[in-house]
Amino acid sequence: MNKNITVILGDGIGPEVTQQSVKILNAVADQFGHKFTYDYQLMGAIAIDKTGNPLPDETIASCLKTDAVLFGAIGDPKYDNDPNAKVRPEQGLLKIRKELNLFTNIRPITIYPTLSHLSPLKNEKLQGVDFLIYRELTGGIYFGKKSKSEDGNSASDDCTYSSFEIERVAKLAFEAAQKRQKHLTLVDKANVLETSRLWRKVVQKMAASYPDVTVDYLFVDNAAMQIIINPAQFDVVLTENMFGDIISDEASVLSGSLGLLPSASIGDKTALFEPIHGSYPQAAGKDIANPLASILSAALLLDYFNLTEEANLVRNAVAWTLEKGFVSKDIDPVNNYSTNTIGDLIKDFIENKIPTEFNKKTMEVGKSTII
Numbered sequence: 001m002n003k004n005i006t007v008i009l010g011d012g013i014g015p016e017v018t019q020q021s022v023k024i025l026n027a028v029a030d031q032f033g034h035k036f037t038y039d040y041q042l043m044g045a046i047a048i049d050k051t052g053n054p055l056p057d058e059t060i061a062s063c064l065k066t067d068a069v070l071f072g073a074i075g076d077p078k079y080d081n082d083p084n085a086k087v088r089p090e091q092g093l094l095k096i097r098k099e100l101n102l103f104t105n106i107r108p109i110t111i112y113p114t115l116s117h118l119s120p121l122k123n124e125k126l127q128g129v130d131f132l133i134y135r136e137l138t139g140g141i142y143f144g145k146k147s148k149s150e151d152g153n154s155a156s157d158d159c160t161y162s163s164f165e166i167e168r169v170a171k172l173a174f175e176a177a178q179k180r181q182k183h184l185t186l187v188d189k190a191n192v193l194e195t196s197r198l199w200r201k202v203v204q205k206m207a208a209s210y211p212d213v214t215v216d217y218l219f220v221d222n223a224a225m226q227i228i229i230n231p232a233q234f235d236v237v238l239t240e241n242m243f244g245d246i247i248s249d250e251a252s253v254l255s256g257s258l259g260l261l262p263s264a265s266i267g268d269k270t271a272l273f274e275p276i277h278g279s280y281p282q283a284a285g286k287d288i289a290n291p292l293a294s295i296l297s298a299a300l301l302l303d304y305f306n307l308t309e310e311a312n313l314v315r316n317a318v319a320w321t322l323e324k325g326f327v328s329k330d331i332d333p334v335n336n337y338s339t340n341t342i343g344d345l346i347k348d349f350i351e352n353k354i355p356t357e358f359n360k361k362t363m364e365v366g367k368s369t370i371i
């Protein structure tokens with residue numbers, strides 16, 4: 001299979017973790033006889049530094065004509081700490097999501113038994129935890145009109161949703177639930193927010209077309225607690241943009257690290273694959289960041305190309321590193337391996353260079369989420 005992939009390394013740890021994913025994609029291509037061609041493009045603080053624009057036109061053009069986008073992360077403290085900055089790295093990310101109409105962000109929450117000691121939950125509470133967060137990605141408060149008063153003493157961000165925007169992401173979430181445990185939980189704040197009441201109305205109406213799916217409704221404050229005290233109750237969680245952003249970082253503590261969770265963003269143009277974490281500037285250039293969220297995002301990209309065997313091999317390789325203790329500092333602060341070494345070990349595993357008794361049981365993590 002010949003495929004073009006636009007690669008956006010971005011800022012902070014973005015380059016070092018994404019380079020591991022490219023290494024893995026190349027190993028997969030060699031093993032299975034595929035050809036992946038990469039087009040490297042700029043976005044974020046690095047793009048501002050080089051061009052003055054967080055999302056240059058060339059990046060948009062490449063993303064629109066490619067087969068998939070692999071993205072690292074953007075963000076830099078020099079902008080985070082300047083409330084008056086005129087231009088920000090995050091504007092690039094929000095804009096590419098709009099340009100590609102990436103209205104659905106799928107975030108699989110996976111538990112690795114070998115990491116259960118990192119979870120705040122006891123083992124029995126982690127049994128059966130495996131859920132997907134379907135986060136709406138191109139609407140809501142992140143895209144609303146912003147304003148600041150002249151004296152700088154008040155500010156506002158509008159939150160708007162249309163039925164259409166809710167329906168299209170909800171449809172994908174219902175379909176995912178049909179393929180899984182047939183349970184969908186809508187997370188909202190319908191006791192307070194008008195937009196959330198619209199989400200409930202639309203989802204209640206759609207539920208009639210999916211009689212095999214049980215639908216629950218949870219207020220986001222309660223959901224934030226339920227994710228920690230009883231996460232096994234979730235199968236597919238559907239929610240708006242900001243709530244999904246927050247509860248998915250929260251859910252990562254169940255897995256053991258934010259550095260473990262991948263995501264797929266899909267719409268009606270090119271799909272984009274990225275870790276759920278940000279640019280973790282404190283670790284930039286130190287070769288200590290966990291590359292697994294990025295590598296597992298590359299596995300979702302392979303799923304998207306219908307390369308299921310290849311994607312499962314990558315997930316097996318990841319599970320193998322965790323089982324053998326080839327882990328980064330966030331997983332084991334004492335005995336750990338560098339970002340680059342973990343990438344090399346996963347590459348070796350894919351290339352069958354590691355003699356191992358490791359049980360190559362297929363892990364279908366995320367498999368049915370995007371195809």
Ligand SMILES: NC(=O)C1=CN([C@@H]2O[C@H](COP(=O)(O)OP(=O)(O)OC[C@H]3O[C@@H](n4cnc5c(N)ncnc54)[C@H](O)[C@@H]3O)[C@@H](O)[C@H]2O)C=CC1
Nearest residue numbers: 073074075076080258259276277278279280281289290330
């Ligand atoms: N998709 C994106 O590009 C995102 C960008 N950001 C940006 O990233 C910058 C930093 O934001 P933060 O709030 O600190 O979030 P962050 O996700 O970059 O890091 C939060 C914490 O999570 C842990 N962590 C994250 N990724 C890790 C990895 N691969 N390996 C090990 N540990 C990891 C670290 O303890 C880190 O301090 C900001 O400029 C923010 O705007 C934040 C979230 C998403």
Ligand SMILES: CC(C)CC(=O)C(=O)O
Nearest residue numbers: 090093094142245276278
């Ligand atoms: C620019 C932010 C919305 C990025 C983020 O936190 C995310 O998408 O998870």
Ligand SMILES: [Mg+2]
Nearest residue numbers: 245246249276
């Ligand atoms: Mg986030």
